[in-house]
Amino acid sequence: MDREWMCDPSKKSEEYIRGVNEFLEFAFQNSQINGKIMCPCTKCANCHSYSRVCVYEHLTDPHRGFLRGYRQWIYHGEKPRTSSSATKQNVEMEHDMDGLVHDVFGVHSTEEPICGEGERIPEVRENSKFYEFVKENEQMLYPNCKKYSKLSFMVHLYHLKCLHGWSDKSFSMLLDLLRDALPEENVLPKSYYETKKIVSGLGLGYEKIHACPNDCILYWDKYAKYEVCPKCSTSRWKTTNEDVQGNGMETSERRKKIPAKILRWFPLKPRLQRLYMSSKVAESMRWHHESRLNDGSLRHPADSLAWKNFDARYPTFSLDPRNVRLGVASDGFNPFKTMSITHSTWPVILIPYNLPPWMCMKQPYFMLSLLIPGPKGPGNNIDIYLQPLVQELQELWDDGIETFDAYKKETFQLRAAVMWTINDFPAY
Numbered sequence: 001m002d003r004e005w006m007c008d009p010s011k012k013s014e015e016y017i018r019g020v021n022e023f024l025e026f027a028f029q030n031s032q033i034n035g036k037i038m039c040p041c042t043k044c045a046n047c048h049s050y051s052r053v054c055v056y057e058h059l060t061d062p063h064r065g066f067l068r069g070y071r072q073w074i075y076h077g078e079k080p081r082t083s084s085s086a087t088k089q090n091v092e093m094e095h096d097m098d099g100l101v102h103d104v105f106g107v108h109s110t111e112e113p114i115c116g117e118g119e120r121i122p123e124v125r126e127n128s129k130f131y132e133f134v135k136e137n138e139q140m141l142y143p144n145c146k147k148y149s150k151l152s153f154m155v156h157l158y159h160l161k162c163l164h165g166w167s168d169k170s171f172s173m174l175l176d177l178l179r180d181a182l183p184e185e186n187v188l189p190k191s192y193y194e195t196k197k198i199v200s201g202l203g204l205g206y207e208k209i210h211a212c213p214n215d216c217i218l219y220w221d222k223y224a225k226y227e228v229c230p231k232c233s234t235s236r237w238k239t240t241n242e243d244v245q246g247n248g249m250e251t252s253e254r255r256k257k258i259p260a261k262i263l264r265w266f267p268l269k270p271r272l273q274r275l276y277m278s279s280k281v282a283e284s285m286r287w288h289h290e291s292r293l294n295d296g297s298l299r300h301p302a303d304s305l306a307w308k309n310f311d312a313r314y315p316t317f318s319l320d321p322r323n324v325r326l327g328v329a330s331d332g333f334n335p336f337k338t339m340s341i342t343h344s345t346w347p348v349i350l351i352p353y354n355l356p357p358w359m360c361m362k363q364p365y366f367m368l369s370l371l372i373p374g375p376k377g378p379g380n381n382i383d384i385y386l387q388p389l390v391q392e393l394q395e396l397w398d399d400g401i402e403t404f405d406a407y408k409k410e411t412f413q414l415r416a417a418v419m420w421t422i423n424d425f426p427a428y
Helices: 014-030 053-059 084-089 091-095 096-107 127-140 149-163 168-181 191-203 241-245 248-254 269-275 278-283 305-313 379-385 388-398
Strands: 207-210 262-265 324-330 346-352 369-374 401-407 410-414 416-422
Touching: 014 053, 241 262, 262 388, 269 388, 269 401, 278 410, 305 388, 305 416, 346 379, 369 379, 369 388, 379 388, 388 416
Parallel strands: 324 416
Antiparallel strands: 207 262, 262 369, 324 346, 346 369, 401 410
16 A cells, blocks of 8 residues: 555645545554554554544644654554565664654553543653653654654664774764764754763663672662671772872762772563563563474473473462573673783673573573672672572562563563573582
8 A cells, every 4th residue: 555645744635534544444444442543643652542533633633643654554453564675665664663662661551541622642651751752753864864763863873882882982973973964954962972861761771789899798778878888897988099198088078989899780670571562572472382392302491301390390480471481690701801901790691581592592682680890700799799689589489570461462460480590610
């Protein structure tokens, strides 16, 4: 179907009205729920459901119209095209920024908000951030640019920076050059800082937890407000020559305190929830139960005796195949790419084994949980640093966390369990 009519700025031409009616016929035949469909206008962005009359009003409103780039009606029953010719015809959906934004924010609301002329649409969860990203994705990189929106270009450029290790300064200089080379009306950010501020909203952050430099305690939980380690009496903060010369307190109070050691903790719960925000990944998370060839051969950890014994021992957990089976891996490495410096940083990685073999051992599905700093390895004191992860795992085992399954279109209580660890003998 030719969909150039969707770009009509007036929203009043005969071709546009006919196209809207064809869309409504198609959508209500394939995706209606209780007589409603998701509205694909620029303000609703496929996260509110309305009646046919209401969707028609939104799509024919001169200030709304169809969401830019929504040429494949994947939220209304149309299967995504996979051929190379189809991909070339629709560059906007190749980047799939609209799908990315929806997956990040988990917007799957099917409740109908207030609808009527002059009435304001109620906000959904994290509404302000969500619509900010929708707006960025709607904005062309420069007038008449059909290949990239502002958001898609920034994500691609930032991805290249991460892959090739560009410095922050070189990235800002590249942005200056691109802003000068592109038409004057371009909307590129001015610096790396502005880019990071926008793109960081699409990712998952981490928390900094101060640690005793002698690996005695974390300044976390009951020790959160301590200034000195209760076990070795070492200060929580770095001590400089200026502090010593100024007799300690007065000088250090005027200057910002710098922690002696910092553990970086990447919370696990939102990362597990993220796996179920994408319908494709959510479907793959059930592969071990529904699609695995069970003929006695050992092709996947689900074929192992350890997995089967675990299922027999904890039948309540294994009853829902969406519950996550995890492996934990850790080892020390020198991040400075030189053997002349002795330094050991320890990442703790989690691997979700629900996924099929061609996915679960790929980098995108590895979950960095903890980053234990050097310069010395934690040794037997690694359990001090594992506390935040252990607490999360205990909560995920006992109570779980409410999660939306984009594949089944339902909410369930997600639980998780550690099946085994992966390490060399010194780490063991």
